[in-house]
Amino acid sequence: xxxxxxxxxxxxxxxxxxxxxxxxxxxSEETLNTERERRKKxxxxxxxxxxxxxxxxxNATKEAIITETIEYIKELEKxxxxxxxxxELIKIPVIQGSLLIPCRNRNCSxxxxxxxxxxxxxxxxxxxxGLITLILKVFFNxxxxxxxxxxxxxxxxxxLAITALVQxxxxxTIEKIKREIMSL
Numbered sequence: 529x530x531x532x533x534x535x536x537x538x539x540x541x542x543x544x545x546x547x548x549x550x551x552x553x554x555x556s557e558e559t560l561n562t563e564r565e566r567r568k569k570x571x572x573x574x575x576x577x578x579x580x581x582x583x584x585x586x587n588a589t590k591e592a593i594i595t596e597t598i599e600y601i602k603e604l605e606k607x608x609x610x611x612x613x614x615x616e617l618i619k620i621p622v623i624q625g626s627l628l629i630p631c632r633n634r635n636c637s638x639x640x641x642x643x644x645x646x647x648x649x650x651x652x653x654x655x656x657x658g659l660i661t662l663i664l665k666v667f668f669n670x671x672x673x674x675x676x677x678x679x680x681x682x683x684x685x686x687x688l689a690i691t692a693l694v695q696x697x698x699x700x701t702i703e704k705i706k707r708e709i710m711s712l
Contacts, residue, residue: 648691
């Protein structure tokens, strides 16, 4: 009987050992699956960064993605600072001039307020297809950088507010921009 008991005990030990191995295998499979999911999410994040950062090529390496993303964030922080500074500048009541000029066709008006080298243009006109594009081209042709623009159309009336950085606040350039907008 002892031998039968030993065989039974050995069989139970073998089954227990197999269960432990199975549990270990299950745990290592879980670990592998968890790691696969982590890598998959990480790769998705790299792909998202690759498509979001404008300076990256489609097949950029992970190192390039990280480097370019850091540079892009720094660039955005500089732009944010510039806009915050501009916002503070706008609050300063150092307005050098304000002018309301009727457009040639009497269906619009242009008002301009200048502070240092920043000009604020308020344009009101009958909405026409392509008018906004023409107005933006006027700024581009006069080498003025548009910092902000707000557009609204209500009952066929276009209201366009543009904040532009004009070459050293040059009043001749501002006058030229106004004349060109009025002639549209």
